[in-house]
Amino acid sequence: MEGRVMSPDSKDCMDKDECLDLPCLNGGACINLEPKLRYRCSCPDGYWGENCELIQEGQTLKLSMGALAAILVCLLIILSEHLSPFGGIWIDVHELHEHAVI
Numbered sequence: 001m002e003g004r005v006m007s008p009d010s011k012d013c014m015d016k017d018e019c020l021d022l023p024c025l026n027g028g029a030c031i032n033l034e035p036k037l038r039y040r041c042s043c044p045d046g047y048w049g050e051n052c053e054l055i056q057e058g059q060t061l062k063l064s065m066g067a068l069a070a071i072l073v074c075l076l077i078i079l080s081e082h083l084s085p086f087g088g089i090w091i092d093v094h095e096l097h098e099h100a101v102i
Contacts, residue, residue: 028052 007014016038019030024041028051031040043052 023051026052 015035017032018039019032022030023039024030026044026047028041028043028047031042033039041050041052046056048054048056
């Protein structure tokens, strides 16, 4: 069972101290918890994540150029569908006026 090890007398299971494996990185402090929860890292300022493996850079979120491009494409699709009454198909108003029957 995860989070448990065999007791020294081999008659029972006991909580495994996952902190002995030093899972917390970048100076994080490990706190051993009950077997089901295993452990928790208390990260120093500037780090976060399950094992303090991620660097926190102020309140900014850095995205790759690919992620920014994907977000931009999605926004353009959403905007084009909402701005056009014909579901994303742009209609040239001047062309419609030429074919209109008055």
